[in-house]
Amino acid sequence: MTLIYDEPERFAQSALEGFCDINAHLVHPVRGGAVRATQTPEGKVALVIGGGSGHYPAFGGYVGIGLADATVAGDVFASPSTESVARICRQAHRGGGIVLGFGNYAGDVLNFGAAATRLRGEGIDVRVLAVTDDVASAPKETPELRRGVAGDVPVFKIAGAAAEAGMTLDEVERLARLANARTQSFGIAFSGCTLPGADAPLFTVEKGSVAVGLGIHGEPGIRDETSMSAKALADLLVDPLLAERPAGANGRVAVLLNGLGATKYEELFVLWTHVARRLRDAGLTLVQPEVGEFVTSLDMAGCSLTITWLDVELEPLWLAPAHGAAFRRGNVEPRAAAPKPVEADADTLSFAAASDASRRDAAKACAIVERLAAVLAEAEDELGRIDAVAGDGDHGQGMRRGSTAAAEGARKALAAGAGAGSLLAHAGDRWADTAGGTSGAIWGLLLRGFGTALGDDAPVNAAAAARAATAGRDAVTTLGRARVGDKTLVDALVPFVETLDAEVKRGARLREAWSRAAEAATRAADETAQLTPRLGRARPLAAKSIGHPDAGAVSLALCARTVGEALNAG
Amino acid sequence: MTLIYDEPERFAQSALEGFCDINAHLVHPVRGGAVRATQTPEGKVALVIGGGSGHYPAFGGYVGIGLADATVAGDVFASPSTESVARICRQAHRGGGIVLGFGNYAGDVLNFGAAATRLRGEGIDVRVLAVTDDVASAPKETPELRRGVAGDVPVFKIAGAAAEAGMTLDEVERLARLANARTQSFGIAFSGCTLPGADAPLFTVEKGSVAVGLGIHGEPGIRDETSMSAKALADLLVDPLLAERPAGANGRVAVLLNGLGATKYEELFVLWTHVARRLRDAGLTLVQPEVGEFVTSLDMAGCSLTITWLDVELEPLWLAPAHGAAFRRGNVEPRAAAPKPVEADADTLSFAAASDASRRDAAKACAIVERLAAVLAEAEDELGRIDAVAGDGDHGQGMRRGSTAAAEGARKALAAGAGAGSLLAHAGDRWADTAGGTSGAIWGLLLRGFGTALGDDAPVNAAAAARAATAGRDAVTTLGRARVGDKTLVDALVPFVETLDAEVKRGARLREAWSRAAEAATRAADETAQLTPRLGRARPLAAKSIGHPDAGAVSLALCARTVGEALNAG
Incomplete structure (x- = not known):
């Protein structure tokens, strides 16, 4: 149980402050994360890692020489915002490009991916590395569907060592991907x-049971077993990993036995006696194995075993000196302190030149975004109630906060002379950065995709709107992993875009086409009640949602109708 | 809840094995503990630390260069045996003498103290350092009654740095005592x-409550409070420590915010933001503070704050490089590996020359010890039941195991030609080493004290027995902290010795005097039912013992009667 906090919603931020204070010789705090407090050579590839909070030492404990250059920390178990990722990447960049490392979760894939897109647009070469080590989450044949758990540590350690050694971005990326492909956990x-602030655990495991293959946020396991001896537990952890031995492996392995929080060191040492014996009996050589707490999950009780199948390239990187708050190896030569990073004040907005027509449309777009914010503020409680069936009930709050910030951003963009496209793109950024989480990221991608396709030149007409909606959808589905039928916003978005496109193609005017598309989205949102929930973090709760519509689809349909009404009124 | 184990009684030993395996570059396993795996210069003062298991990183995580030379690990929350302490000290000794560091608990005081006595008898200069940092356990005026908690870490760190710097035994002892005097925790x-193996927690704290000043084995707190914010908790921890500021302190402090197991890093970081602010507002300079898990208590949820008031001598020692499994500071130059220690096989027994009379008495003494073992084996369940009211119910088991080993030791000593005194002293050692814990240590001290006073020369008569019993009692009360009225074995031992002495002085024969003394012990043991339990580890359970006699006093009276019967029969 998390028992020490002030306001629960400030927990992650306050923990980050405390972490940075106590480790002031290693890290400097920056908004939403931390960067190395030591000087880094110009031209070095930067490794920026991150994800939700609640997993310390992941990720702040792995910032340091021979490890990461910076970390981006989201709220507890929630992805950091796209804007945070992009901003901290800019602070960490030394001209050599960036490897962005994170565990393979929908929200992180969206936000780190969107940040990479933004940064590439600014001329920074960014490579995206989603760690996929958890063998329980998907079969061997589809490693890209696997979650990232404690495998983050060897993968980031190896990537950090490669970057520290002065390798090129291509090389660092290649070695990080190689390490990821050869790293599995169970x-x-x-x-x-x-x-923090909750009365009950996020999920429970029946007393006397072991949830096998459970994820670090309570994602479903593959089975429950009755409690067993340490020896039997070692077999249970070792067997699935030995089955992943890559062809041609030389038998030398990095090993990490990781406690999740309330499973303590001495229990891990007891377990290690059996794990080590099993691995050695299998003919493996254990290269500087580690036992301790590396990627936790607040006070969850449990553990995971990670194996990285080393080769002649990976082994020296695994063994290279490193010095972070939670990971030291060998002796790292002291370096000069870096000056404290200067944080940019509120962004001064500047937009590309826009046509008069587009600026007139921008005024209309701004009014529509303001209308959306008003409607979503009114719908906050209702959306929260729908979301509470399957999730943590914060969807209404996120939509209100996101749309309010988007409306404010739209007004500022309008005042700064933005065209319709830039205004909507900027509103999307503000939405994503303020709302955070997965739905914030998705709405950010949707509006930015829509706005970018619209541009700041031609006046908005039916064909342009259909093209923009298609681009927005593509932005969402390219970075997001949800498909139609997964019981997400995509279930409403896809029929909306298809109907809009079809109506426009058969010659309908924008307001008619949009209204019919909104009707299609509403029907589709209602029909999500018939769907079983998609895989993902919230699964243990989401199972309860059968018979209830998806909150994300419902709010998308609501927004589509609101825009339709505004178009018809205007 | 401790959930990973095989046989619960092997938990501590197995954890130690796993710890040594994973840290093979830092420590070599030895029976009952671990020693540095790197070479140590001849003549260096050795720092040997230890105590019960269940507190990792204490104590194994603090063996390494700049820290301790060796650790002795008892069972979970139980002191290591005298023999273990003495044996590992011999392995760690490099000719420069030894500082023996441990937390101030009855069992540890007994066993480390008895080991120091043995080692001094072998010509090794040993200084005993009981850490007394817990301000909740006794008032400022009686620091020697305070328990040792996370203050172990700065005290051992400073002592280890002093020893590593090549200081003399006198200097290391002086600085370690200075550090202890200036270190307080709350x-x-x-x-x-x-x-491990238990179904229920050792103690519980009411939900929504905070037990303030609770010890790391569940010793009583000073009050319960309702849950509070992190900010209020920081005040609660900081205030009692600021009140301990020594006169003339220069305001520079080492600080340790320690999690007990299930209170996780991010909670500690949140708490740290307030703790650091309070300490800085009080004008203190925080010198390399530490936040994390340093002295845990299995999966206990809670935390402690430790302050060491540095001075010009202590500060450089606190900052000196160190490299243990759980504590690294600065860069320690790599050292050559030490060869694996060779463990002595079963001790070959050799005893001082004994008179024929004493050897005849030795045969009688051996028979009496064998009789004791038989009686205690029969009484095991009954003694267990009495103990279970106030303790963990293992007293009968400990007495059986101890006396069985003592009888075996006595037979071997007899076969090796020992006199009566050496035979009983050796039997005591075997009892202590096999039974472990506090009662094992006490019986070891009692028999060794008795046997040493008896000697191997003069035949045993009433006066000699009375003198020997007095010496045995003194050995127990000098190292142990219990006094008459504390509801321990001492409540029966003192009247036994007083009655024996008075009876002998008034001219009674041994068998008569002993029988009357045994009667006095029996009455006294029965009367312990009227006493409230003594302070100590078992207090939360011991409160239940009001109205029940003390198991240690009962078993002492049983042994006294058994010996009396044997004397009367023989």
């Missing part, structure tokens, strides 16, 4: 963790 | 820990 849980 | 708990 975990078990005895009990769930409790979020 | 802790709180949210929930108890569960021993």
Whole structure:
């Protein structure tokens, strides 16, 4: 149970402050994260890692020489915003390009991916590396569907060592991907963790049971077993990993036995006696194995075993000196302190020149975004109630906060002379950065995709709107992993875009086409009640949502109708 | 809850094995503990630390260059045996003498103290350092009654640095005592820990409450408070420590915010933001403060704050490089590996020359010890039941195991030609080493004290027995802290010795005097039912013992009667 906090919603931020204070010799705090406090050579590839909070030492404990250059920290178990990722990347960049490392979760894939897109637009070469080590989450044949758990540590350690050695961005990326491909983990849980401010654990495991293959946010396991001896538990952890041995492996492995929080060191040492014996009996050589707490999940009880199948390239990188708050190896030569980073004040807005027509459309677009914010503020409680069936009930709050910030951003963009496209793109950024989480990221991608396709030149007409909607959808589905039928916003977005496109193609005017598309989205949102929930973090709760519509689809349909009404009124 | 183990009684030993395996570059396993795996210069003062298991990183994580030379690990929350302490000290000794560091608990005081006595008898200069940092356990005026908690870490760090710097034994001892005198801790708990194999926590804290000043084995707190914010908790921890500021302190402090197990890093970081602010507002300079898990208590939820008031001598020692499994500071130059220690096989027994009379008495003494073992084996369940009211119910088991080993030792000593005194002293050593814990240590001290006073020369008569019993009692009360009225074995031992002495002085024969003394012990043991339990580890359970006799006093009276019967029969 998480018991020490002030306001629960400030927990992650306050923890980051405390972490940076106590480790002031290693890290400098920046808004939403931390960067190395030591000087880094110009031209070095930067490794920027991150994800939700609640997993310390992941990720702040792995910032340091021979490790990451910076970390971006989201709220507890929630992805950091696109804007945070992009901003901290800019602070960490030394001209050599960036490897962005994170665990393979929908929200992180969206936000780190969107940040990479933004940064590439600014001329920074960014490579995106989603760690996919958890063998319990998807079969061997589809490693790209696997979650990232404690495998983050060897993968980031190896990538950090490659970057520290002065390798090129291509090389660092190649070695990081190689390490990821050769790293697998398998975990078990005895009990769930409790979020700050919550009364009950996020999930529970029956007493006397072991949840096998459970994810670090309570994602579903592959089975429950009755409690067993340490020896039997070692077999259970080792067997699935030995089955992943890559062809041609030389038998030398990095090993990490990781405690999730409430499973303590001495229990891990007891387990290690059996794990080590099993691995050695299998003919493996354990190269500087590690036992401890590396990627936790608040006070969750459980553990995971990670194996990285080393080769002649990976082994020296695994063994290279490193010095972060939570990971030291060998001796790292002291370096000069870096000056404290200067944080940019509120961004001064500047937009590309826009046509008069587009600026007139921008005024209309601004009014529509303001209308959306008003409608979503009114719908906050209702959306929260729908979301609470399957999730943590914060969807209404996120939509209100995001759309309010988007409306404010739209007004500022309008005042700064933005065209319709830039205004909507900027509104999307503000939405994503303020709302955070997965839905914030998705709405950010949707509006930015829509706005970018619209541009700041031609006046908005039916064909342009259909093209823009298609681009917005593509932005969402390219970075997001949801498909139609997964019981997400995509279930409403896809019929909306298809109907809009079809109506426009058969010659309908924008307001008619949009209204019919909004009707299609509403029907599709209602029909999500018939769907079983998609895989993902919220699964243990989401199972309850059968018979209830998806909150993301419902709010998309609501927004589509609101825009339709505004078009018809205007 | 401790959930990973095989046989619960092998938990501590197995954890130690795993710890040594994973840290093979830092420590070599030895029976009952671990020694540095790197070479140590001849003549260096050795720092040997230890105590019960269940507190990792204490104590194994603090073996390494700039820290301790070796650790001795007892069972979970139980002192290591005298023999283990003495044996590992011999392995760690490099000719420069030894500082023996441990937390101030009855069992540790007994066993480390008895080991120091043995080692001094072998010509090794040993200084005993009981850490007494817990301000909640006794007032400022009686620091020697305070328990040792996370203050172990700065005290051992400073002592280890002094020893590593090549200082003399006198200097290392002086600085370690100075550090201890200037180190205070204060802790709180949210929930108890569960021993391996146990179904329920060792103690519980009411939900929504904070136990203020609770010890790391569940010793009583000073009050319960309702849950509070992190900010209020920081005040609660900081205030009692600021009140301990020594006169003339220069305001520079080492600080340690320690999690007890299930209170996780991010909670500690949140708490740290307030703790650091309070300390800085008080004008203090925080010198390389530490936040993390340093002295845990299995999966107990809670934390403690430790302050060491540095001075010009202590500060450089606190900052000196160090490299243990759980504590690294600065860069320590790599050292050559030390060869694996060779463990002595079963001790070959050799005893001082004994008179024929004493050897005849030795045969009688051996028979009496064998009789004791038989009686205690029969009484095991009954003694266990009495102990279970106030303790963990293992007293009968400990007495059986101890006396069985003592009888075996006595037979071997007899076969090796020992006199009566050496035979009983050796039997005592075997009892202590096999039974372990506090009662094992006490019986070891009692028999060794008795046997040493008896000697191997003069035949045993009433006066000699009375003198020997007095010496045995003194050995127990000098190292142990219990006094008459504390509801321990001492409540029966003192009247036994007083009656024996008075009877002998008034001219009674041994068998008569002993029988009357045994009667006095029996009455006294029965009367312990009227006493409230003594302070100590078992207090939360011991409160239940009001109205029940003390198991240690009962078993002492049983042994006294058994010996009396044997004397009368023989």
